[in-house]
Amino acid sequence: MTVIAGVVGQPIAHSLSPVIHGAWIAAAGLDAVYRRFGPADADGFAELVDQGRRGALRGLNVTAPFKEQALALADEATGTARACGAANLLVFENGRVRADSTDGLGLIAALAGQAPALNVAGRPVVVLGAGGAARAAAAALKAAGAEVGVLNRTVERARALADDLGVAVVDAAALGEAALVVNALSVPPAIDLAALRSDAVLMDMTYRPLATPFLADGRARGLTTVDGLAMLIGQAEPSFRALFGIAPRDVDVRAVALKALGEAA
The missing domain is CATH 3.40.50.10860 (Leucine Dehydrogenase, chain A, domain 1)
Structure with missing residues (x-):
């Protein structure tokens, strides 16, 4: 059958x-x-x-x-x-x-494939958003040993996610220390890429278009990027x-x- x-x-x-x-x-x-x-x-x-x-x-x-x-x-x-x-x-x-x-497994596999030099264990990472995609990303990264911070325009939603998963709520200042920034929003995030470390990795969980504005801007800065198709x-x-x-x-x-x-x- x-x-x-x-x-x-x-x-x-x-x-x-x-x-x-x-x-x-x-x-x-x-x-x-x-x-x-x-x-x-x-x-x-x-x-x-x-x-x-x-x-x-x-x-x-x-x-x-x-x-x-x-x-x-x-x-x-x-x-x-x-x-x-x-x-x-x-x-x-x-x-x-x-x-x-399996979303978290997809995220970790994508990082391993497209940013193999990155080790998130014990390092600060920032997840942008507080919806279901952000929740999966935060859970996977916490399980991998990262110090996860959630950044969202609506702080109450970020707090609910953070309380559930045992991660932190952060503000834009945290971007300057992040080894990894994951966009879990369905729209391009309004953040200042100039504030990021020169060795920061950017990941976008969306794959249409494959080179999202977030990733394209990161590449223009010389940053390593990980696309949503790899996660899919x-x-x-x-x-x-x-x-x-x-x-x-x-x-x-x-x-x-x-x-x-x-x-x-």
Whole structure:
């Protein structure tokens, strides 16, 4: 029987996850498909999860705005998902729903691939934003030993995140000492890159465009940058293993994704 999995969000047409997972499926010769699902609202998402419980789906990667609901609907969840307060992966088995968050793994994999000289252990890092993406980033970086500070325009939201995860709320002055600055906002951040260390690393969790204004400005300053596509691929690898029961084959999925984006490698 064909295994059916996919990615769910709203909007979802832009997602590159089917391109990435599809390349791995083809390389492994699996009888499987990985689709986009775009329910209109929370009720539609809940119905999709019910389909999974009934055996129609093997699992789902989950993106905005359904990550928190995904965790709430699960029967069991990993400690990582609980720490993040959200899930980007649901696996259905025997009528039960298991939730996990692989976003943090994706972030750490992206840093290892594109900023291999960076060691965050014991060093100050700043996460920009206080939403679900920021929460996943802060949790992963804290687990890696970093001294995490959260910088957000609405201090109350930053405080809620910081209290949940045991990290700090910082102001713009913290940027001057940061070894790493992660943009977890959906828009370009309004920060002064001139205030950063000359060896600071910049990461943007967004991948459309691949060279966001934040990263382009950092490169103009000579800073090392890490893009959101590297994180997307990094979180997709453990998701693929969970959904299909095998490790991804050695395929250059970044090149495949860049072609889909219309960008050069």
